[in-house]
Amino acid sequence: SSPWSLTNSPASILARKLGQLSPGDLNHVFFATCGSTAVDSALRFVMFRNSALGKPEKKHIISRKNAYHGSTYLAASASGKWSDKINLEYKDDTFHHISDPSLLGKPDAMSDSDYCNQLANELEQEILGIGADRVAAFIAEPVLASGGVLLAPEGYHAACLEVCRKHDVIYISDEVVTAFGRLGHFFASEKVFNIVPDIITCAKGITSGYIPLGAFLVSDRLLSTLAEKKPDSVFSNGFTYSGHPVACAAALKNIEIMERENILEHVRTMEPYFQQRLKELNDLPVVRDVRGVGLMACIECMDYSKNGEIVADSYELAERIDRNCQSLGLLVRPIYNMCVMSPPLIINREQVDDMVDMLHRGIELTLSELR
Structure with a gap:
């Protein structure tokens, strides 16, 4: 009309x-x-x-x-x-x-x-x-x-x-x-x-x-x-x-x-657990920062060095992590040197655990390729 x-x-x-x-x-x-x-x-x-x-x-x-x-x-x-x-x-x-x-x-x-x-x-x-x-x-x-x-x-x-x-x-x-x-x-x-x-x-x-x-x-x-x-x-x-x-x-x-279905309330309930689980990735050697709010988050990578030389810059790392996560069944959006995630609003705690575990595994696979 x-x-x-x-x-x-x-x-x-x-x-x-x-x-x-x-x-x-x-x-x-x-x-x-x-x-x-x-x-x-x-x-x-x-x-x-x-x-x-x-x-x-x-x-x-x-x-x-x-x-x-x-x-x-x-x-x-x-x-x-x-x-x-x-x-x-x-x-x-x-x-x-x-x-x-x-x-x-x-x-x-x-x-x-x-x-x-x-x-x-x-x-x-x-x-x-x-x-x-x-x-x-x-x-x-x-x-x-x-x-x-x-x-x-x-x-x-x-x-x-x-x-x-x-x-x-x-x-x-x-x-x-x-x-x-x-x-x-x-x-x-x-x-x-x-x-x-x-x-x-x-x-x-x-x-x-x-x-x-x-x-x-x-x-x-x-x-x-x-x-x-x-x-x-x-x-x-x-x-x-x-x-x-x-x-x-x-x-x-x-x-x-x-x-x-009280989906907005569900998002507010899931936010602390979602963000807290992702923060665990801060311990990985190529992770510079983990940040987010609600059900959106970003993992920012930093250059990976070996013997004092940069083996992979942060931009390449994000793309490698994305490819490895996809092979595990997880879609991650690589932007520059960052991996950005916006999961479904109905995600539950078990699915958050699966997501973080796959992301952790994807980063470890990336590191093993570079060592």
């Missing part, structure tokens, strides 16, 4: 349900087909809104250096990962990238709170350097997933939101990965990170991956200002399959099952 003049029952019911599940006043929903198109559409909406309100120059976007926001032109431009941009065109004159909020990057002598303030100050200085009247939005994943499950210091997102509010910059929380249970809640922004952003993007878990669907949610505040000052403005952005009734019906059933 046309996204401008028509709708269908599943899309209408799902939009209302998402508004009920979302934090704060994010009560308005635009349906896309995946995470990339959800992010792309959210960015276009921000620029559309500013132009409609007489601020067409307010179109610069700030993201992070290892962020991943999708593969469409705008979403890829917002992404910071260099490996996703090799030999590909992207927009760089209005997209800016600041430091990742990784605790691994914190100076040893600095407290978490001081590090948080430093990162928030970097965002503010970036806004001021560009000009607050030219910056449209700051887009941030609550956890940098493809960047290596990078965890920010406590209070980081709230501090960044405060900076955005101060300078009239829209805060977009990219929850394509974290929404719908990965961190134990339908949306993690408020429940885990104590913020109510202006826009949330989501996809993946909205249908548990059974059928393509994405969306972005907009706050009453953003939409009411637009409706008040430009009531005739039309956001001419849509896709043939926006709000597809079958996809929306699948999302509704997915949410129904998650609520009926």
Whole structure:
């Protein structure tokens, strides 16, 4: 159905349900087909809104250096990962990238709170350097997933939101990965990170991956200002399959099952055991760091040396570990020098044990190949 003049029952019911599940006043929903198109559409909406309100120059976007926001032109431009941009065109004159909020990057002598303030100050200085009247939005994943499950210091997102509010910059929380249970809640922004952003993007878990669907949610505040000052403005952005009734019906059933089976509570219950078992891998000689939150985690490798010489760099190690784990029946995602895992939300303790045992064995097999 046309996204401008028509709708269908599943899309209408799902939009209302998402508004009920979302934090704060994010009560308005635009349906896309995946995470990339959800992010792309959210960015276009921000620029559309500013132009409609007489601020067409307010179109610069700030993201992070290892962020991943999708593969469409705008979403890829917002992404910071260099490996996703090799030999590909992207927009760089209005997209800016600041430091990742990784605790691994914190100076040893600095407290978490001081590090948080430093990162928030970097965002503010970036806004001021560009000009607050030219910056449209700051887009941030609550956890940098493809960047290596990078965890920010406590209070980081709230501090960044405060900076955005101060300078009239829209805060977009990219929850394509974290929404719908990965961190134990339908949306993690408020429940885990104590913020109510202006826009949330989501996809993946909205249908548990059974059928393509994405969306972005907009706050009453953003939409009411637009409706008040430009009531005739039309956001001419849509896709043939926006709000597809079958996809929306699948999302509704997915949410129904998650609520009926208490899957979110199960994730919160499993999180401590999942993370604690993975921490045991820290003892292996090629493991630099194990980190995670909810049911997502990363094992970061370091170079393997023998007799003072590097036999395998950390990037090769991650690929070798992935291959060996696959041979054992475990799928691990190698990213740079990291092995990233996002197991099913229904995983139980026995399956966590099996997963960690296979991962341990996969790393040992890799080491035996190098000795």
